[in-house]
Amino acid sequence: MTVELEQADAGRDFIRDIVQADLDAKKYPQIVTRFPPEPNGYLHIGHAKSIALNFGIAQEFGGRCHLRFDDTNPAKEEQEYIDAIKRDVHWLGFDWGDNLFHASDYFEQLYQWAESLIRSGLAYVDDQSQEEIRLARGTLTEPGKNSPFRDRSVEENLDLFRRMKAGEFPNGARVLRAKIDMAAGNINLRDPVLYRIIHAEHPRTGKAWSIYPSYDYAHGQSDAIEGITHSICTLEFEDHRPLYEWLLDKLPVPSKPRQYEFARLNLTYTLLSKRVLTELVRGGHVNGWDDPRMPTIAGLKRRGVPPAAIREFIKRIGVAKANSVVDVGMLEFCIREILNKTSVRRMAVLRPLKVVIENYPEGQTEQLEAINHPDDPAAGTRPITFSRELYIECDDFMENPPKKFFRLSPGNEVRLRYAYFITCREVVKNAAGEVIELRCTYDPATKGGNAPDGRKVKATMHWLSAATSVPAEIRVYNPLFLKPAPDAANFAADINPDSLEVLRDARVEPAVIASSPGEVMQFERQGYFTRDADSTTEHPVFNRTIGLRDTFAKEVGGKG
Ligand code: ATP
Numbered sequence: 001m002t003v004e005l006e007q008a009d010a011g012r013d014f015i016r017d018i019v020q021a022d023l024d025a026k027k028y029p030q031i032v033t034r035f036p037p038e039p040n041g042y043l044h045i046g047h048a049k050s051i052a053l054n055f056g057i058a059q060e061f062g063g064r065c066h067l068r069f070d071d072t073n074p075a076k077e078e079q080e081y082i083d084a085i086k087r088d089v090h091w092l093g094f095d096w097g098d099n100l101f102h103a104s105d106y107f108e109q110l111y112q113w114a115e116s117l118i119r120s121g122l123a124y125v126d127d128q129s130q131e132e133i134r135l136a137r138g139t140l141t142e143p144g145k146n147s148p149f150r151d152r153s154v155e156e157n158l159d160l161f162r163r164m165k166a167g168e169f170p171n172g173a174r175v176l177r178a179k180i181d182m183a184a185g186n187i188n189l190r191d192p193v194l195y196r197i198i199h200a201e202h203p204r205t206g207k208a209w210s211i212y213p214s215y216d217y218a219h220g221q222s223d224a225i226e227g228i229t230h231s232i233c234t235l236e237f238e239d240h241r242p243l244y245e246w247l248l249d250k251l252p253v254p255s256k257p258r259q260y261e262f263a264r265l266n267l268t269y270t271l272l273s274k275r276v277l278t279e280l281v282r283g284g285h286v287n288g289w290d291d292p293r294m295p296t297i298a299g300l301k302r303r304g305v306p307p308a309a310i311r312e313f314i315k316r317i318g319v320a321k322a323n324s325v326v327d328v329g330m331l332e333f334c335i336r337e338i339l340n341k342t343s344v345r346r347m348a349v350l351r352p353l354k355v356v357i358e359n360y361p362e363g364q365t366e367q368l369e370a371i372n373h374p375d376d377p378a379a380g381t382r383p384i385t386f387s388r389e390l391y392i393e394c395d396d397f398m399e400n401p402p403k404k405f406f407r408l409s410p411g412n413e414v415r416l417r418y419a420y421f422i423t424c425r426e427v428v429k430n431a432a433g434e435v436i437e438l439r440c441t442y443d444p445a446t447k448g449g450n451a452p453d454g455r456k457v458k459a460t461m462h463w464l465s466a467a468t469s470v471p472a473e474i475r476v477y478n479p480l481f482l483k484p485a486p487d488a489a490n491f492a493a494d495i496n497p498d499s500l501e502v503l504r505d506a507r508v509e510p511a512v513i514a515s516s517p518g519e520v521m522q523f524e525r526q527g528y529f530t531r532d533a534d535s536t537t538e539h540p541v542f543n544r545t546i547g548l549r550d551t552f553a554k555e556v557g558g559k560g
């Protein structure tokens, strides 16, 4: 079954309105957008919003979208991240075609333009330390102070800048700054840094460069070189726009892109800062970038979240110009909505309790028919084995049940799905007094799950035969953070100590073992599950992608 929830005509928003108006005014022959990740970590669901927006606009308006690595800081960037980003963008369902670029492709051009700024008297080499520069920058209410190096001659600046490039000076010894206005109301215009010295091996340019352009300098010029028409970024860059425009205005760039800002995605119970995500991985709080508890694309994928659910979620939240926090329940809703339609039904017992059917002959088995999807007859059926020894879910039995407990208890009759009515006759306990086995009887006349005399039972339970079910480890994930708004500055204190529950004694039906890689199944009454990357033939492992209903409030002790 395929699901087509998302449409080409994704809802309108202020950016799409701008694009449409520009096309109507024939401003550009073609719309060109870009997604510009810095390869210093894995992509997360916030990036998915930017990816869907940039690639989506290109698709909808017959334009193109570039994937451009903003690889200007070799101290933090790695090939592993570059590979992961490409993989994840493709997995989300977007394609850059031939339009793969790197800011590092433009290092030579950017350098030449920096020299041209120096020659025009619009940039200078500053020998102050990073700290001195910071202190002299002023505040929102006070102007900054001019650097003592601000009035160097063009010749001296050129000479020093070339020697910075040649690797003569150590990290941090000097920077190149734009000469704009230390009293500007917008702090970004107070002589921003254009180049810094970094002696590090770059994943693509190796040791060719000892100086690297700042984000502000590299970004707009890269946009201009690529002919980007709409440079869409998140709101924190709004105050950088005057600098973006100043540079485009002062340099002989081949095109004049325009920057537009939208609100970044924030999610409850989730932190999306790459710094935090990196620390979660490095600090061993999770098992890598693709840990299923991570809000990374790789984590969501490993957990079993289909890309269509992420696209649907992004579509529903829309694009706005004011920051807000989206309830993570909305993402979960989209995941369930897609998986309910696409997942086959299977049976698994997460915490098994043995049941012996005393009046069922020893050694006998029979094949019963189970349906694969209740809403999709074409999904067909599969055989499941009934036998004298079964497993049911521990939680489905109570020795002393409260009034409204309708599942199995001494003397009570329930239906085993697709099989028979059974009644509990005796409870077997170990020396510690724990229930280890139930002795039950079945009614042979109820085959298929209905009584010919019309009597009813109030519960239908899933089960597995002891002999044919297969042992498996099941990993159940709970929110990684306990609070709706975890504190990014002190995130460790907000980590949920029970975010991962490992169920080592679970059992699954053979059809679960036969599932294909990446397939998500509904384990009846339990939720959606998929095989984990750690799974082997000897030791099958399944992840719970998500439970069947919103248990969020219960699991983390209440929202808000
Ligand atoms: P950092 O926190 O280190 O700045 P970043 O998350 O901004 O990292 P980038 O690699 O610079 O990471 O992001 C690539 C693009 O994704 C940028 O255009 C950025 O605006 C966008 N982006 C990042 N986070 C979000 C988010 N939460 N919601 C929407 N877009 C985002």
Ligand code: MG
Residues within 6 Å of the ligand: 038
């Ligand atoms: Mg960024």
